[in-house]
Amino acid sequence: MGWKDYNGLVIGMVRTGILGYGGGPSVIPLIRYEAVTRYKWVSDEEFGEILAIANALPGPIATKMAAYLGYKTKGVLGAIVSVLAHILPTSIAIIVLLGSMYALRESKVVAGMVAAVRAVIFVMLGMMAYEFAMKAWKGLGKVFAALFGVIAFVSLQLLNIHPGIVIAVFLGYGVFHLDLVQRFKSKGNSDKGVS
């Protein structure tokens, strides 16, 4: 039984490690597929949280997520196994391929592969964006979801504020959000009661 969990971790993480092109962020939809849909290590909400906090912390994204997902399923050893499975194949490849560096760099075949996969990743990221937007829509309600979405967009895209800072501020406000909504509602109700 224990071995089966490790099996899943290794297969899932090797797969995401060798199929993601364009660095950590492009591999997030793949990690989500393995973690939520395929092996069910975490729920979709939890995945969103992990992603958010991973974004708020410095350092490479994909390896951080691999470490946490491994930790969540199998403790510290799970984290180590998961990270190694994710990075070893490509880390060894870059060292071994040292000799054929220039051939690979000039290769049209490789360029074609990278180009083709971008369009696929584009769709995967788009689907993920849609699903997270829907989740915000349902969880926060239309008004708040739209309001916070616009605030997030303005600060990230127009004001160019760093994502880590934006996430930290939203998390900070989140501590008080439910409380404030509650207070506002009960105040509204008592006002109505009086009139």
Added chain:
Amino acid sequence: MLQTWWELFWGFFVANILGYGGGPASIPLMQEEIVNHYHWMTTEQFGDVLAIGNALPGPIATKIAAFVGYHVAGWFGAFIATFATIVPSATALILLLRLLNKHRTSPKVKGMTLLVQPVIAVLMILLTWEFGQLSTDSIGIWQTLVIAGISLWVMTKTKLHPAILIVIAFAYGALVLSHTM
């Protein structure tokens, strides 16, 4: 030797702990340490490593760390540089989420979970847009739309594992796009 190991650890630790937004964001910081500070490589060499790193799949920061570490101090060097890249931030994430899970039922934590969703959605939309642009820049709008359309159909209407979709895209790129680019 000890000093080299320490420098490898410190250089990669600093570059990654200051890099926000994942591996790609750390690249200029890594270059600063590798080329300007410790002189492990020249700018040209680093450019080559970056090029081959981008030609290979997988996370970029760990590939660079592994290669530069190996270049400086062999396999153990590769280990140290990779360790310094990953372990500090991974540990921080694990500790933070452990704290969060402990207070899972508190309305404060629930509020935080709710509030973070619109930011993630917007971040994902921006990332999607970026990849769409990258794709149209390299293969044009029509190829992008056709590949994207097929991918969308496969992912929503079939049970195919996304990994297989990517392998098919690799094959198409290697066999067809390599002749048109």
